[in-house]
Amino acid sequence: MFIPKRVIFEKGSLDYEVGENIYNKFKGKEGIKIINLSSNKVKQNIPGDNLYDFYREGKNTLVVGVKKGFKFQSCKPSAHYQLPLVSGCIGQCQYCYLNTNLGDKPYIKVNANVDDILKEAQKYINERLPQTTIFEGSATSDPVPVEPYTNILKKSIEFFGNSDKGKFRFVTKFNDVDTLLDAKHNGNTEIRFTINTDRVINEYENKTAPINKRIEASVKVAKAGYKVGYIIAPVFLYEGWKEDYKKLLLDLNSKLPQDLEYPVSFEIISHRYTTRAKNIILEVFPETTLPMVDEERKYKYGQFGYGKFVYNKEELQDMKEFFTEQIENIFRDKVILYII
Ligand code: SF4
Numbered sequence: 001m002f003i004p005k006r007v008i009f010e011k012g013s014l015d016y017e018v019g020e021n022i023y024n025k026f027k028g029k030e031g032i033k034i035i036n037l038s039s040n041k042v043k044q045n046i047p048g049d050n051l052y053d054f055y056r057e058g059k060n061t062l063v064v065g066v067k068k069g070f071k072f073q074s075c076k077p078s079a080h081y082q083l084p085l086v087s088g089c090i091g092q093c094q095y096c097y098l099n100t101n102l103g104d105k106p107y108i109k110v111n112a113n114v115d116d117i118l119k120e121a122q123k124y125i126n127e128r129l130p131q132t133t134i135f136e137g138s139a140t141s142d143p144v145p146v147e148p149y150t151n152i153l154k155k156s157i158e159f160f161g162n163s164d165k166g167k168f169r170f171v172t173k174f175n176d177v178d179t180l181l182d183a184k185h186n187g188n189t190e191i192r193f194t195i196n197t198d199r200v201i202n203e204y205e206n207k208t209a210p211i212n213k214r215i216e217a218s219v220k221v222a223k224a225g226y227k228v229g230y231i232i233a234p235v236f237l238y239e240g241w242k243e244d245y246k247k248l249l250l251d252l253n254s255k256l257p258q259d260l261e262y263p264v265s266f267e268i269i270s271h272r273y274t275t276r277a278k279n280i281i282l283e284v285f286p287e288t289t290l291p292m293v294d295e296e297r298k299y300k301y302g303q304f305g306y307g308k309f310v311y312n313k314e315e316l317q318d319m320k321e322f323f324t325e326q327i328e329n330i331f332r333d334k335v336i337l338y339i340i
Contacts, residue, residue: 058106137170229265
């Protein structure tokens with residue numbers, strides 16, 4: 001569970017139950033500064049003159065806001081729309097896409113008007129009837145570490161649990177799932193966990209939950225009847241990667257109950273980076289050992305004009321064969337969605 005150094009309440013956020021609950025949770029606690037804004041100038045209340053310091057202070061900051069303007073962003077291919085409950089993340093993964101996309105907002109922000117957001121989601125569901133509409137709750141965030149005191153995932157899960165044509169999914173690298181176990185989800189929510197080898201987690205995924213905690217949390221939600229999936233990402237092809245990833249898969253399988261209601265899904269994504277991301281990473285993590293030597297990678301042109309450095313064709317082929325074979329052999333009831 002995330003305990004921030006400062007909690008910033010934007011104007012109006014305390015008028016909502018979520019805002020009030022967060023306030024009651026942290027008021028008067030030693031070492032936690034409560035800031036009530038009369039305007040919405042969040043950044044001025046986070047110390048740090050440069051990206052390096054601002055990032056670290058921002059990651060210790062919880063902002064409570066009110067979502068205004070309800071045009072939901074699309075979220076292809078994983079879902080139809082993003083559900084804008086939370087943005088940002090308390091984790092400090094060195095390779096994180098948020099460093100590039102939300103670099104000026106490293107803090108985690110919770111939107112307190114969850115009922116309004118869900119009401120809007122209903123409109124989107126109605127528009128697409130009779131088709132099913134899927135909402136992604138973690139497109140620009142990891143909402144799980146703040147869930148024990150926001151309860152916004154639980155509320156959303158129960159909203160979709162009551163829906164005939166709306167589904168919900170989110171992904172996490174954390175384990176604060178206990179308050180979700182008794183939610184009435186009706187099979188309409190899928191919870192995915194991003195997992196990786198100990199080496200990758202220890203080296204690059206600062207401030208996230210260790211692998212055994214993530215797996216333990218995934219087993220808990222699977223036993224509570226949720227659909228469960230695993231994203232193995234980013235896959236790094238370091239010396240000895242096959243042994244480590246095989247060990248990870250065997251370990252996962254040994255802990256998963258064998259009588260799950262749904263097959264477990266796998267999505268596997270190899271490491272890639274853009275030049276822009278690399279430059280930001282080097283500024284925030286000057287000591288990083290992330291493998292980002294352009295000459296060792298293949299440049300793949302992207303559809304929006306900026307390309308990515310990916311592993312070369314042979315390496316990717318080897319990786320695909322490895323994961324396909326291992327997952328097929330190790331897991332009983334599974335589906336591989338993609339390996340890229
Ligand atoms: Fe980014 Fe996910 Fe790591 Fe959070 S847990 S820092 S969202 S990669």
